[in-house]
Every structure is written in structure tokens, then in C-alpha cells.
Amino acid sequence: MNDHLAIAGAHVDFLPAGERAGLLTRWAERLRRDQEALARTITAATAKPLRLARLEVERGVALLHATVEELPRLAPRSVNLGDDGTAEVHRLPAGPVLAITPFNFPLNLALHKIAPALLAGCPVLWKPSPKAPGVAEAALTHLLHAGADAGVVQLVSATNSGVMSLAADPRLAVLSFTGSAEVGRALQAVALRARVVLELGGNAAVIVHRSSQPEDIARRIAQGACAHAGQVCISVQRILVPADQPAWRTALIAAFNQVPTGDPWAETTVCGPLIDDAAVARITAELAGVVARGGRILTGGTFTGRTLAPTLIEGVPAADP
DSSP states (O other): OTHHHHHSOTTGGGSOHHHHHHHHHHHHHHHHHTHHHHHHHHHHHHOOOHHHHHHHHHHHHHHHHHHHTTGGGGSOEEEEOGGGOEEEEOOOOOOOEEEEOOSSSTTHHHHHHHHHHHHHTOOEEEEOOTTSTTHHHHHHHHHHHTTOOTTTEEEOOOOHHHHHHHHHOTTOOEEEEESOHHHHHHHHHHOSSOEEEEEOOOOOEEEOOTTSOHHHHHHHHHHHHHGGGGOSTTSOOEEEOOTTOTHHHHHHHHHHHTSOBSOTTSTTOOBOOOSSHHHHHHHHHHHHHHHHTTOEEEEOOOEETTEEOOOEEEOOOTTOO
């Protein structure tokens, strides 16, 4: 397992910075040309609605181009030291990067980690989520066809204990993880030398102003809450509305009921199935628990297969997560 770091050796940093930028540009172009097939791979793997999968590929392509635009920051620069003369500052590759990515954005979140690493000259060990099979392989194939050396980015298939061993390897320079807080903190605890970058979700709230137009805002809130079955760290998770304006409750219920739900292959679907049966069991238990603690389900709360109807809950105790 530790041989991964030896194999993912100093390939990228041997390329001049301009050639690294050219590699990312060619990768972006290949992803753009294959957008529809990549989107369908994402939908087949994760049940993300196809329209949202297409947007993910578009965002990934834009991210690659945005990364290339950062190239001038890597150039050497002179610093005036006054009477002591001048100094020249050079930026050097940090070293091997371990990128651990989740299922919900299997392409775009990976590119957020991999593209900056490659531009900087760092080889990458990529541990994709096993819940998104095929996406990483498709993306890596396009990178190789864009001209990358086979040692630049390597896919890692490892058990939980294997990932912990990789994170603890002293040769690792950077650990970048997106996922649960529990796993992220465990990885941080074992990292010996690596700089650790953690993206651990959120508790995104929307606070509406009493002068807002309920119908328009409610539609936007419902889309933000229910897209990809809410399996997004920045999805709307709490809605705070003026207690003396009942129109908000009416508008939100109507908006949640109008979210296109069901078949992820349908062109209009926004809210598709959950990722797996374990997620269904977890949310079923959470819904029962919140009702037992005083919450009232205003709409939704029922499953069709693995698809949860867009669900709005009122009266959740303030201390309830």
C-alpha cells in the first residue's frame, strides 16, 4: 500500500509550469466534448438527476480553466530588500497529495483537489467514493488521453484502515478530504506530516426577510433544499421565516410539492433517489425521531423506493440538530 507513494513519484514537477497548464486545458476540452457521456456516467453511478449531472460536468470544465488562470501566481518573483538587495521567491511542489472524494459530486469535487495539485506539480493519489463507480475511471481516462503520464494521478482502492495508513505515511505532503466530520477528524489525527484540508459539510440556513415575495423565494428555497435529494453539503437545511406571516408556510408547502421528483433520467427531475438503502434507513429513523420530539411534517415524509418526497418539517425544537 505504501508503494503507492513511491510509484506516484516526481513525474509532474519535471514538466514546466506552462506544460502543466496545457495538460489541464486539454483535459478540460476532452471533458467538455464528452459532457453528455460523463453526465450519464454520473447519473448511472449515483442517481443524480441527469440535468444536475450535466451541470456538474460544466462546473468541472470551468474549474479546470479557472485553475489554469492561476498559473502566473506560480512564477518566480523578486522581493526588494532595500539596502540588502533583492531576493527571488520560488514556489516548489509540496509533494504527493492524497485526495479523498465523496459520491455526491464525484467529478467536480475531485477536480477541485486534483487540478490545483497538478498545476503546482504534485502527483495525486485519488481515493474516490466506492458509491460512485466508474466516474473516476472515466475522468482519469480523459486525463491520460490528454497527455498525462500514467504516474501523475493514480486511483486508490483501499479499506478504511488502508486509507488511514496512507494518511499516516510520512511521505504524504497534502491530505484533502471531503466527507463526514467524524472521518475527517480521524484522518487529521493520524496525518504525521501532511498539510490537511478538510471540507466537512454544513448546516446551511436560509433567513427570509419579511419584505420578500414568498412565492418566488419559496421556489428557490425548495430547489436548493431538494436538488439531488438534499445530498449536498450546501443544500438548504433550515428555513427561518417571520412567525407572524403565515403566507410563508403556504408558499413553502406549495413549492416543495412542485419540485420535480422521481426518475433521475427524466429531463425535468430535480429530486431523485437517495444513494443507497442505508441512507433510506437512516433518514426514516431521523424522520421518526424528529416527529417524536415535536416536529410536524407539513408535506412529504414518504418514500417511493429510494426516493423521498420533498419534505418540510415545522416545529423542530431549537436544540434539535
